[in-house]
Every structure is written in C-alpha cells, then in structure tokens.
Amino acid sequence: MSRSRNIEPEAAVQAAQKLFWKHGFYDLGTRQIEQETGLTRFTLQKSYGGKKALFLRTLDLYLDIAETRFLPEVGTDNLEALASWFEQRADPEKMPEISCYGCLMINTIIEFHGQDTDINQRKDRFFKLLREIFHAHLSIVIKSDDEVQAKSEILMGIILALNVVIRAADNNAAGQKLANSTARMIREW
Amino acid sequence: MSRSRNIEPEAAVQAAQKLFWKHGFYDLGTRQIEQETGLTRFTLQKSYGGKKALFLRTLDLYLDIAETRFLPEVGTDNLEALASWFEQRADPEKMPEISCYGCLMINTIIEFHGQDTDINQRKDRFFKLLREIFHAHLSIVIKSDDEVQAKSEILMGIILALNVVIRAADNNAAGQKLANSTARMIREW
DNA sequence: AATTTATCTATCCACATGGATAGATATCGA
C-alpha cells in the first residue's frame, strides 16, 4: 500500500537510543539521526512526532528493559545474588558496548534541569525502580528496616556512581574496582 | 583611564559559574549571561575570550575551591572526621543553595562526551583529587592497602552519587539518607 | 495497469546561537 521505510519503526528507536545515549539530547541533531540511522527527518516528524517524542520513546524503552531484564532478580540467597550482580554489572566482558556511555537516564537527568515534566516523570520511575529493587532484596535478609533502608540507599548510590565513573572514563572497565569493592562489602553484611 | 565595567572580572566568573552550574554549558546562552550578570557580550569576547573560555575559568575556580576548602582535611581521628564530613556535606542547613544543582564537574563530564581535551584535563584533575583525599584518610587508619583502595573507591563513588541524587531531586535535602547511611557505614569500619 | 498511500528527496523557513563591528560613553591621567 505504501513505500517501505528505510528503517523499521522499532529498529529506528533502538538506533536512536544509542545515539542519544552517546551524544545526549541537545548535541544530537535531527540531521545526524537521519544520516546514522536512515530514519528521514520527514518520517521523524510524521510518524514519531519529532525529535523530543522520539527521545522519550528511547527513554521508555530504556526503563522497560531496566525493569524487566537488567536489575537483579529477587530470589534466594539475596546477598550473594546482589554481590555477584555488581561484579557482573561492571565486567567489561559481559557489558554491552554502549554501556561505556553510562546510564541514559542519569545522563538525561543531568542534561535537563528538572524543568521538563516529561523527563521528570521518567526520572521518578527510574528512582522508584532502583530503590524498590534493593529494598526487596535486602529486606529478606536483614531484619531491621532502618538498616535495610540505609543499605538500599548505599547500593542505589553505587549504581549511580558506577555509571558516572564509566562514562567519565569512557571505558567499560572503569567501574570494576568500585563494583568489586561493593561486592566485597555486601558479602561482609 | 577607561570606562569601568558593569561587573568586576572575578565577580563575573563567580556569577557565570552559578549559571553554568544550574543550566549547563549548551543550554546557557551568551545573551542570558549578559542579562543575568551584567557582563556584556562584548567584554565576554574581548576580555574573557568567549563563552567557552569563561566556562573553563569557572571550572578551574570550582576545582580550586574543591581542593582547598571543600574536601575533608586529613588530620587525626580520620574515620570520625570522614563520617561527620559526609553528614555535614548533605545537611541542607550547611550547604550553599547552589548545591542543589549537584556538582559542576560531574554535570560537565556528562554533558560533554569525552571528546573535548579542555574538559578532559579538568576531569582528570577532579578524579585525582577525589581518589587521593580518601586514600590519604583511610591509609592512616587501615593497614591493608587492598582494603584502603576498596573503601576509597566506595567513598569516591558515594560522593558522585550524592551529587547525582541531589541534582535529580533539585533539592539539597535529598542526599541526607545516603550521607547518613554512609557515615554509619564508616563508623562501623 | 491504474490508483492509492506512505515514504523519500530536496528545498525552504523562522529562529536562536556565538561572535564581530562601529559609534557612543565613561573614566582616568596629563
């Protein structure tokens, strides 16, 4: 019925995500998106609603995957599960290449300055996600809720830090020391 | 001999620093600098060498102050000194207002993507500073160098995380839980 | 084969940006 696109709709979102992840929002032009993904500026407007809307879709995709496939699953032996998750998390052999640009959501939070409600919604979802997952793990193993909260907050902080360290170094190996130190700390809990 | 400026040279740098801290580099225009500080775009070019050069001066100022007045001083009773430093660090009563925008250097590292040598130089200075200060403290109290390195890395990570959490919330009180948890952890070392 | 539809290609546009320039204006020393 109609001409086929240069790039499939979902593939375009994934490709754009990588670009935003690397370059941020403001420093990535629609012409560069066009050139590097094949998605034309025409289709960007007509089918995705423009640059900002496409960006939000890449953020939502990012959070979906974080929620379903990335964060450690709650199960048995939660301290050891957490410890080894941190080790894996920073092992360059097991990280996707794109990780060297840190965390798309953290980068975005810093690039925008809290004035954008679309971004703020995603930000809230992100932090809720992080805080809940660690709380869920630790509350199984630790009785004092005070202590669970304290340790959850530290682990959440270290997740943030890992991403900053890796992006700053532009190198997936840069988080190993922090991750291994964290694993060691968790095993002492 | 010559007409006096709207704003004194060093005051202009400080005022610009606050603006960059809040808005970042790309999202702060020279017209806005002009309007909010009194520094004219003419003088920005003639005396400061343009927007980028002024920005680098604000970064250098930031690092100078971090080095001399902000980070915890090495002395006696270093674990307690570190613990209470973290508490103070996140106490909204004792933080400057501008802190709710996080750390100028971290924001900058994320906004630029490692391709700018001017920024990279400051980035290296920044991380060197952080790693050295914690190592200096902990190596007095802890014998195993392995352990010193591990714990230094964690504290450095938490500094980064504190700034991200505070900027994300746009609220100086947002780091208290993490800071207090960290103080508690340090006192258990 | 003709028609319809969505996409591609190629412009065009309004706007914002960092920076440059030229004339007016302070401020100071002589």
Added chain:
DNA sequence: TCGATATCTATCCATGTGGATAGATAAATT
C-alpha cells in the same frame, strides 16, 4: 579641559537548528 582607552549599546552576520512543504517514488490493492 582634553585626549586616550576600554567598555557599553546597538547592530549585523554566518551558521546550525527543528520543523514544514512539495514533487518524485515505491509498494500494495483493485
């Protein structure tokens, strides 16, 4: 008071941006 100098005010400019539009093109339906 006058001259020199640096700054201010007010434009101007080249460039890049996201987005819009119009004609050409490809794919599917009839």
